[in-house]
Amino acid sequence: MQKTLKRYFPIFVVPTLIAFAFAFVIPFIEGVYLSFCKFTTVKNAEWIGLDNYVTALSQGEGFGHSFWVTAAFTVISVITVNVFAFCIALLLTRKLRGTNFFRTVFFLPNLIGGIVLGYTWQQMIDAILYKHGVTIVSDFKYGFIGLIILMNWQMVGYMMIIYIAGLQNIPTELIEAAKIDGATSMQTLFKVKIPMVMPSITICIFLTLSNSFKLFDQNLSLTAGAPLHETEMLALNIYRTFYGRVGYEGVGQAKAVMFFIIVTAIAVIQLLATRSKEVEQ
């Protein structure tokens, strides 16, 4: 079996690898190269060194502000999404009637695409705010809270599924042993269940973290960064830099490279931290 695997694995891996190289690796390397150039379209690039990075971090570009908005949004969504998802997963792993139905219903929002979601929520939130004579773009807080609500609505179902799978894999002997030893349900939760579910927690936090940091579609359709770029997150800021002015494509590209480095760093740190807490099954 091992020999067959060794002989035939290229046939299975190579097509995907080629597709991956074309769609991801090559554009990525080209992007890093272009971030050091001044260009209008990919064909007419001139090397200018670190100038793009200097401009990207300068005052008027809004990179700093977008970074803090994105960071705040990420912290809040990671906490809220995971807490809600875990609580709902706990509820839906009991022997109640209709748990399958509820699981389906909670998962459905995840199937709706970002742009449609943003637009629909914008209409709904505007309808509520109409009674108070304001709209979602009247103030930073409306847009920000709207984004958090949207993110939760979309992601809780997905994370819940992962948590349910994790919870169902906890060996029942451990729970029974804890009960026999006289542990309260709270103690069982924190000392037995959560450590056993740590791999799921790693994955869920990683997914929510990277999804929140990279959020674009929902940001664009919910507020488009209004009012006056206050709710603009990093991805939208990069998009706007690239298309907003003549000659700023290199700056946009530089911001994109920095964005990649930030997201990768945060994701790697998070993975290392939570992996070290995983317990052997």
Add this chain to the structure above:
Amino acid sequence: MKRKVLSMMLVLSMAATLFVGCGNSDKSSGDSAKKDDSKGSVYYLNFKPEVDKQWQKIAKEYTEETGVEVKVVTAASNQYETTLKSEIGGSNAPTLFQINGPVGYQKWKDYCLDLSDTEIYKNLIDQNMAVKGEDGGVYGVPYTVEAYGIIYNNAIMEKYFAMDGAVVQSVDEINSYDKLKEVVEDMTAKKKDLGIEGVFASTSLKTGEDWRWQTHLANLPIYYEYKDNGVSDMDKIEFKYSDNYKKVFDLYLDNSVTEKGLLGSVDVASSMAEFALGECAMVQNGNWAWSQISEVDGNTVKAEDIKFMPIYFGVDDANEGLCIGTENYWCINKEASEADIQATKDFLNWLTTDEKGKEYMYKSADDGGLGNAAPFTTFTEDERSDDPLAVEMYAWMDKGNSVSWNFTSFPSQTFKDDFGAALLQYANGKMKWNEVQKMVVDEWASEKAK
């Protein structure tokens, strides 16, 4: 054995779906490659989504008549620049595209062919209208002239004039900002009797929908400031006429169908629908809006009741007319093949000199045409669009006094977007006018420097 056969069949059918895709594209590109070598082809990236249907018809008819392949792709609203950027970097780049003026030219100059020896440049009524480069070459030829101002519903105005205590008896008496303000405020007081929700349609301030204020209305203070200094571009402005702008803007905000605080969610289509349904008497927009008004379900505005009025600015009202100009210049892609370039030039000549081509250019949208007021000597007096706003535009053009379009020299899209965002903050009460004014002056200077 059965399982092996079954799995073999599954694999083959999956592989077959892959090859189906490849096969088709090869065939079609093979065909067009044949056409390419002999006659060249045209690929036009169209700017206006509202006339896409007409362009597809034109492309088909031209191909049938001459055998030259014409492909027209239309970019989505507000997505022209991004679509052009991605298309022009590809292998089958557009051969014909458009720029919005001198600022657009700076962005695309590496791709614009010099058109000084083409027929369409020679046929321009006013060759100064074309976009010229520093080297004196001609890089953009305008293909339509447009006008904007305050569109009003004459039926509602007549109703107002017939009321007791009306401030004026006919529209001709509204010839200055102060008079306009008086009339509008009186109409707002009497709006229940007039059966309208507000005098002006909503001031759409949603992101991407605010171009009527950050570009069109903003043209007026800049036009007057340029005039005072005798120039057509400035690196720093004082925004001298910001008070006049504020007065007109406040008039729009305070006398409209929607409350000020809710304008961040209104788009242009909703405003035009309000006008079409008779909920308001006036809306600021241009002659391209006719198709938007006439196509609204339940449209109550008759063609003979739609008229234009200048946006009286309170600076030199006696000599003010509609804002007339162009933001649509045709450019031919310098990087295209010789055959394609010639095919594109021939296509443009057909559109501006051939009987059928001209019909498509000038006939209004209702008659299946593009509704372009083409500024070429090859179009006679009879070859003009007959939709009501175009007729009004020609009438005002003949009077003279038109305000030229100077917003083509605004520093950048970012400047315009930020101006619009500041106006939204002002409407929401989050920014005071002097802060908006300061932001405009500072950003103009900083964007011009970039």
